[in-house]
Amino acid sequence: MPRPLCLIIGHGPGLGAAYAQAFMDAGYDLALLSRSGARFEGRAQPGAEVAASPCDAADPAALSRVLDQVTRDHGPPEVMIYNADLAMFGTLDDLDEAQFEQSWQVAALGLYTAARKPGRAMAARGSGTIIVSGATAATRGQDWTTAFAPAKAAQRILAQSLAKQLGPKGVHVAYILIDGVIDTADTRADFAKGKPDDFFIQPARIADTAVMLTRQDRSAWSFEIDLRPFGETW
Template structure:
């Protein structure tokens, strides 16, 4: 009897209770083993107990050695979703410059290190996808996002450089701009009077991530934007 083929591996960084967990669920439902990376070990353990074929790996993505150790545990992923994010609110007068530097490490440098580690195997296989989740700050800098928007804009440009380099080699890189308030408990508390359709559902974001990772080669997308139908843009 033929041995059943092993499920492909997806790796998701920044697995929190919103988008990250939803992406993990979508890929597990889609037939993948999913390696989950985040700093909160307890949260990852709870998700691993809930979602079949998942692997919990506590990891600080800004630490290249920790990324090496994480990948050594799981092998070469066919799909990588960089969802980890460092953010802060404040004008350039108010923010601690160290916060901007820290956010740059999470949003930009972690993506660079991740790409350098995972894409050589994808390139050798002639297939693979690296999907980066972004937001409106990747496209514009508002006054109170001085420690955040510059890092997301840099992240988008880095992802574009990766896409132009890796696309002709068979590796799909895409950047997903989430122009919306994500439906998680803390945003519900911040906007207590908002109707349900004010928010974007994490499961719907995850569906778009999964779609991007499986686009046919004749119609690859680099930059995609998603927003609720009522969102002003």
């Protein structure tokens, strides 16, 4: 039997790599898109196919071209994970209009473009899963999330619209609201110096949840599921 295809938009170290490994282990081939064109560096399963392509999710024309190429070369994806993000943090004094717009383009416009390509193809065949990596910033703003929070809020409400449009056509759209600091070398250095291991949310466990979402029966689909470390204040 051919392996189904998982398309990950926003592959790279940390969560993107964890998604790739989890879906590889779950029996999927991988199509990986990122600005850098980062390749899969995990444990490949026998017979699995992996393709990695450079792509800027903030550029609708470029993203559309790459999505078309993925479909031509590897067939339509059964799962699409939108993990593209731009950690554009700062206040009004720190960020300009171009940075604000770029944050929105990556979070929301890129998801819209992706939905118009693989999303509509999934709807046409009546099956598929779209998973969006979200954040608590989508539900509340802070002084340092002047650009990030509006972008994630737009992404979240777009995902909800997609779920209502595509769900009746057999496509499961789910939004993972990540409430915590994801454990990577960068976050440990930049956001949480000296914090103990159990302060962080492990990317592999987020990826486990994504796999679980693809296995939900359509009689009991989740749209939004929040994940946080056990000690997180919320």
